[in-house]
Amino acid sequence: MDLPFEVLVYLMKYLPKSDRKAASEICRSWYMAANDYCFLKNKVVIFYKSVLNDEETSPSNIFENSSTIFFNYLFSEVEIPNKINAFWDKLGENIRCLTLRNCDINEKVFVYILQRCCNLHSLNIECCKELFMSGRLLEGKTEGLLAESLNNLKALSLSGNQYLTDALFNRFIVASPALIELNLSGCSLQFHLGLVKKFYPPGSDVFQNPSESVLTFYFVLQLIISRAEHMKKLFFSNTLIDGAALKSLSEVENLRLESLEVNSCDQLTNTGILALTINQTTLKELDIGLCTRVTDQSLVYICKNLVNLEYFNIQRCRAVTDLGIIELNKLKKLKSLNISQCELITKDGLEKGICAVENNILEELDVHSLNIDESAVIMISEKFPNLRSLDVSYCFNAVTDTSIQVIFKNQIYLQTLKMSHCDKVSDAGLTGMGKVEETGDDGPIMSNYDESGNSQKIHLGSRAEEEIVRDARRKRDVLLMCAKLTTDTFTGFSLARIKGLKELDISSCNRITDVSLTYAFNFKELTNLNLSRCQQITQEGIGYLVKNCPSIEYLNLIDCYNLKDEAVAEIVKGLKRLQQLELRGCNQVTDKTLEAVLTYCKKLKYLDVQGCRNISPELACPIGSLPTLHTVLMSKPGPYISDGVKNRSPAPTFLPALMRKLRLH
Structure with a gap:
């Protein structure tokens, strides 16, 4: 008896993601239920180190001809040529979230993609430096068709792009009137007032002639001021943002932030944190991890004013002591807290702070590398039952x-x-x-x-x-x-x-x-x-x-040197969902391990066998032929020794197509 489709979907909601994926392979009705819209809206199609072209076997062609419509796509470390324009023609209007991470793509293809993806809600262009290198990207394209494509864009990430300038940034912003989330982490933001005076003299309109040479915080701030009522989430991690800049940002009229990330910003000071806590009391998420100048004073301000915080990260803020941690008991809505690597925190601070009373709300706690004792861990485990x-x-x-x-x-x-x-x-x-x-x-x-x-015997060994x-x-x-x-x-x-x-x-x-x-x-x-x-x-x-x-998918067995081929055979035979296997330093495994992987692994994506000296580099070719495998880490073939003499003949030549999957170290 077949269950109704609605019942199948309802049952699928109780399954974890990996189980639901396995269940979808049972039959067509289960596949359709596992790919209902309520699941598809969160699924992401990932093209990682794939070869994309117009051939029938190309991954892009497979999804192009699929009956299932996916809404989120991530391209990582791939070349995106104009040969797959048909992919964007057919699927572009359905794409809601598009991420290009460290991809090789030219300006013409990128503009074509944006024109076809007319319903984007999230656009992430991360570490694609060649795309911004010329400085002419989107020039003259921000009106007309392109403006319509980005009209509904809510989230924009341009993180890690060192060639981003005010002019380039302005073109994206002009075409995205509905933006509420902006990520400029890892960009070369300039804060020096001399640069501002050079490119934007007093009285000039910054939007009329934005700089094509640098990306200035002053220009970014002006754009945020113009969109203040809509902006809710900002990310400036790994930049030189300082206390004065954060103060200017916090005091923007009508700005009501819900999330701010300034991780690894060494110039950030208590002055900026104070202004932030006074003006942005609506914050629910705050990440100031690895900000070395943050002190107890900052925590006092945060815990007093940002009472709505649900996520808080102060990882490796080394100046924070028990005096600041004690204040954490004022944050009654915290669901996630990271206080790891704060060397001056002790059990006393935890006891008077987050462990002062039993907490049924906190769900995530990271205290790694703290200088605490056994009783502190026992206290933590008793105070946070959920x-x-x-x-x-x-x-x-x-x-x-x-x-x-x-x-x-x-x-x-x-x-x-x-x-x-x-x-x-x-x-x-x-x-x-x-x-x-x-x-x-x-x-x-x-x-x-x-x-x-x-035993009362005296041990005579070391x-x-x-x-x-x-x-x-x-x-x-x-x-x-x-x-x-x-x-x-x-x-x-x-x-x-x-x-x-x-x-x-x-x-x-x-x-x-x-x-x-x-x-x-x-x-x-x-x-x-x-x-x-x-x-x-x-x-x-x-x-x-x-x-x-x-159900294991990711298994790390690095330096488990007592494992032999038989153990790996057990793993690849029994773990049907295995995607990543790390065997680095397991020097007792031999070529039989690769043969077992080749025979039984149907979903493996990542294999690390570095330091396994009994594995022959010649087997890299057949192991690289696995269709799902995208990365193989192997040691470089060294000189062979026969009869006590090194044979310095060249190592075997691998096929160029398979070398894309291999990393020799």
Whole structure:
């Protein structure tokens, strides 16, 4: 019995993106349901390192003849020739969002595209320097057909274009009367008053003769003033914007910003932040991360005046201390907070700030690289029960078997968990082979497993050798406990308790072994897994991982040197959705690995086998023939050695067409 189309669409809404994509391959009715408008409006068609031409096998031709209409397209690192003009003729009027990122495209083709894409809502031209190099782009084109094409444009991004000038920028703005979002991040914005006086003498109309030599903040500011009532989102990251410039921007009459991003702006000072908080109280998103001159004073202003903030980033604002962090308890609507790499923040600041009371609103928290202890992580896990994303990477002393047990107990809704380089975490913590007990002010403790052991023998080896012996004993004991206990008799909290986990990063947690992969990994929705430098895992653990986590798409196994060809064979056979596989430094894998990839990987896009010295460069040609594969990273072929003598004959010649997919390092 076939379900009605409306019922199928309703059911598809409950599936994660990757599951919905897999379901669409079952039959035509499921394909149509998975591509209903409610899903299609958020889907993006990506052409990455593709060869676009007028041949039938060209990716552009495939979408041109598709019965499904897509609205968002991203072209990254591709050449866009006039040979695919038919693509724009047929699909242009349906495109709502168009992104050109680091593309090779000439001015004539670009104008043609804009004329055909007459219903654009978002246009992103990022790092396409050749397009702006002549300075004549859109000259004389901003009226007539082109003006009609950009009439509904809401968002414009020209980030990373070093050749952008006032004149070029003005042509885009004139043709986009409905603009509410502007991104000039990474552009060469000039703030020097001498340049302003040179190109715009007092009394002159800046719009009549905009500079064709430089991009000045003064000119950008005048355009923002003229559109102040409509502008809601501005992005000036990686520019030289300073306190005076931000003050001028904040005081623009009728400007009511909702989002501002000034990440990595070293010249930004407290003066600009103060003006911003006084005049732009409607802000919901603020990113001032990596702004080295931001201090506690800025946080006092922000937390006092910007009470509507929902997203706040102060990553690596190194002058911020506990005095500023304490003020964060005034932001009652925060949903996402990044305070990572602020070296002066301690547990005391967190306790009096964001952890002062239980918070059921915060969903994303990034505290990686903070100088905190174990009790701070426990406090965080107890105060934020509704977290969806948590990053505690590089908190070396804070993330232990004890503290992650409390995370597994409280954060059951987590979808992203990152604890990279937390080398105190072991199988005992991940598998739940410890019980959380309340012991007064000391907090939870681990029981049922005694890591110290009872041996009174004096170890005569080195400290490294002693650690190896201890790790081996730990693995043996935890394995025995896991084998004896059932799910009903577990006394601790296993990682497997977080059922909805989609992204997990435990890279460089070298105490983790096959025991954790066998007993703690059971995630049906896990798509992104980083196990790099977990050097104790072997084929045995990989077998259980593949069986219990079938949805993995991105798998990082860099420097897992105990993995052999058999382990990789398990991966490529069992993970049907695998798109990215990183095996750099796995020096025990051989040509059999590439043969397995070639045979079983039907969706692989990215493969890294650098440093795998037993893999022959000759296999680069057949592996490059996979239709979905766009990037292969391999080590350069070195001199061959036979009978103790180096053979310096030239390396095998690869086919030019396939070399586009290969990067030799």
